[in-house]
Amino acid sequence: MIFIIFFIAAILVVTAAIHLNQCGDVISKKTSLSGAAVGTFLIAGATSLPELTTSITAVYIDNPDIAVGNMLGSNVFNLLILAVVDLFYRKQRLFQRINQHANLPSAWISLTFLVIISLSLLVPESLQLFNIGIEMYMIVILYIISMKFIASDYEDDHDAPLTKDIPLSSAITGFLIAVGVVFISGSILSLAGDQMAEVTGMNSSFIGSFLIAASTSLPELVSVLAAFKLANYNMAVGSIIGSNLYNLNLLVFTDVLYQKGAILNSIQDTHLYLALLGITMTLFLIYTLIRPNKIDRLGHYLMPSVFIITLYFLTSYMIFFL
Template identity: 90%
Template sequence: MIFIIFFIAAILVVTAAIHLNHCGDVISKKTSLSGAVVGTFLIAGATSLPELTTSITAVYIDNPDIAVGNMLGSNVFNLLILAMVDLFYRKQRLFQRINQHANLPSAWISLTFLIIISLSLLVPESIQLFNIGIEMYMIVIFYIFSMKFIASDYEDDDGSPLTKDLPLSSAIKGFLIAVVVVFVSGSILSIAGDHMAEITGMNASFVGSFLIAASTSLPEFVSVLAAFKLANYNMAVGSIIGSNLYNLKLLVLTDVLYRKGAILNSIQGTHLYVAILGITMTLFLIYTLIRPNRIGRLGHYIMPSLFIITLYFVTSYMIFFK
């Protein structure tokens, strides 16, 4: 029965995420907001709702490994999604069709957050203030000071046509309805995935970082594909980078809600591997954003995406058998 519930929830998440992108595309075309801004803030925030619900639920049932693993694992899975889409549509050369400057600030900030978390995981007992790890305060302070870099220097998209024209008011209403559906169905998807994991007997660290993280990242996967189909490449990349930023900010919230001390002090050491994986994959992403657009050979172009995909599966194998 739990497998049927999981499948139905997955269908609802996919359907809502597609509608989310259609409405987001209309909003980006009919307002002064660019596709990168819509992807980074509106869609990324909405598609991160399943991660939020899953981690809050994990805190409630006193399973910090799933709470943290879900956030960190979703980040690396999101980057895997982007790499796989880039590899599959390699002839379109995704990263040569976007506003690289618009997406770089969010990527650098996400990298900094992951470095802070990794350094904290290396310390046996991190400093706490009001039962919250000092690293979470650092993330919040850094994010506040970096907001001006995220909000500035965005450009409009290339004027690609709308596949589904809607009045702006209808697009906004449709977007909000899709958000609710993603929240509810994504939550069911996460809970069902948790029960499925319990049946298989896998450890909580692997379940949170890979199984549940992959489940809650399903909206991001559909968002990228739908945005790519709409030829809104800035939205495709922006939704992934923005979603990773949201996930790391939501990790702060899980620490606030976890009242048994700093949440990073209560998890297994294998999460450090996931955090380091996130750093490495983000560095490859940044490289694709800053390298010159004129790359002759297709094999040279797809190398970063191939490295990202390989790193993900090698690390997954290592953690599963650790």
């Protein structure tokens, strides 16, 4: 029964998150809030709401492994999405059709955050201030400093076609309803995941890092496919990198809510492998953004994506049996 509840909650999260994205797109383009920065924040917040809700609930039920695993797992799953899409649509050669340097600052910042998290996980008891890990303060400070570099890489998409052309009032109403659905279903997802860990004996790290993370990241897959349909390849890549940055900042918020000290001090060691996986996958992504654009052999072009996919499933297998 718990598996059915988990499956239904996952479907509701994905459906509501997609609706959030569509309504958020309409709101950002039909109001005075349609500048690039606010629009990006609104959409990023909408697509990351499932991760936030799920992790908050995990903190509430005192399961930090699901809370952290969901955030880190969503990041690696997002990169997996890019790799799979690149492999599936290999004839289009995704990374040769984008402005390769436009997303580099965000990718490097994301990599830096993952390195900070990994170093914190390597330390048995990382430093904390007001029950919050010192690494979280570092992430916030670096994010604030880097915002001007990130913002300069995104052009205003006010004239881009709407994903769903509906009246503004309907968009606002739909957005609020979808927020409620995501909040409820995301909470159920965490509760069901916690119960699955007890019933099956699977560790919470695996459930949070892969099962829940995959469920909450499916809206990003839909967004990438929609961008491909519009031949907006920059949007496809940029949305994934932006979502990853947002998720890592939401991890800070999760630590703030966790009242038993620094949250990274309370999780299983397996999360280090997940963070290292994120670093490796991000490095492969950065390589695709800085390598020469003209690559004749398809096999050579696809190597980074193949490595990303292989590493993801190997790490999943390893964490499952740890």
